[in-house]
Amino acid sequence: MVREPDELGDGVAVVSAAARITVLSGAGVSTDSGIPDFRGPNGLWTKDPKAERLSSFQAYVEDPEVRRASWQARLAHPVWRAEPNDAHRALVKLEKAGRLVSVVTQNIDGLHQRAGSTSVLELHGSMRETVCLQCNERRPMAEALERVAEGTADPSCRVCGGILKSATISFGQPLDTDVLMAARDAVLSSDLMLAVGSSLSVQPAAGLVGLAAQAGTTVVICNASETPYDDLATIVLRDPLGEVLPALIR
Ligand SMILES: [Zn+2]
Missing domain, CATH: 3.30.1600.10 (SIR2/SIRT2 'Small Domain')
Known part of the structure; x- marks a missing residue:
């Protein structure tokens, strides 16, 4: 894990400055809820x-x-x-503060909604x-x-x-086009893309981060391991999501 001492501080500053945030969430968000x-x-x-x-x-x-x-x-x-955890709850705070465009999720467990998020796009059903x-x-x-x-x-x-x-959506099945288009619209209308708990290895979900970067949107990645999109991110944080998300979203 390589992180400069003040990188979390920089992350807080970047997230605090954003008015319209799209979150892309992956399996790492739900592992603290006991879902492997x-x-x-x-x-x-x-x-x-x-x-x-x-x-x-x-x-x-x-x-x-x-x-x-x-x-x-x-x-x-x-x-x-399973019950929602602190990472899910932090994203609900973002929505209540009026700064969330959408949570675009690769997860199929419904825990974002159980936590109280209402603007959720389930890419994989x-x-x-x-x-x-x-x-x-x-x-x-x-x-x-x-x-x-x-x-x-x-x-x-x-x-x-x-x-x-x-x-x-199983392997070999196409994504729901309406959901994918809504996710792309969310990304393109945001000033920050926050990718959390995803190894960003499954397309087309991961490509939304590339789309954001291409559009000039700031990208922050929080994931325990490296992702292929780390080079496009302004900030990369490896800390556990249950700690880093509540810290970023205050
Ligand atoms: Zn039938």
Whole structure:
């Protein structure tokens, strides 16, 4: 970790001076809430490479075995017991102060909203809903999980019998164009891009930081490890998010 002694102070000054802030948040924001990330040292895919296959859309559609394993993984997911942490709460303060354009998040856990953020763009969807792959009906995830808990290994759509999936973007699925366009608009109407808890390795989400820099928007990156966009940032902070975000947003 390389940080000049006054870099947090510089970060506070830069964030305090900004009037319109777009936040890009990644898995690092939720690790303090007990939700593991994917590629970190304790990440889901680092510890169990097979789990990555569960995130392939094609495998999900073609293989009932993958769907049954996915439903068990959803049922056991730590998100259902997770509470928002200090990093989520700091971003709510930013919105209440009228200085937030949007939280653009790569997270699917809904913890920003649980903390009280209302201007949230979920680039990768939400695991709090299911979507039918045939008729697009959306329902609360809790309904499907209840059926799984009662013994239905691969619950299908009650309307049309189609395959149900969490309303998230799997590998091999395109992002929702409307959400992505809204995220780009948010970035372009901001004077500060604050990228927090993301390794900035997944596109097109990470590219929003490049877009901001290109537009002349100040970029501040807070992440435990290096990102490919660190060189574009005015300030890079490696401190734990539960400490650095409340310090930056006072
Ligand atoms: Zn359906």
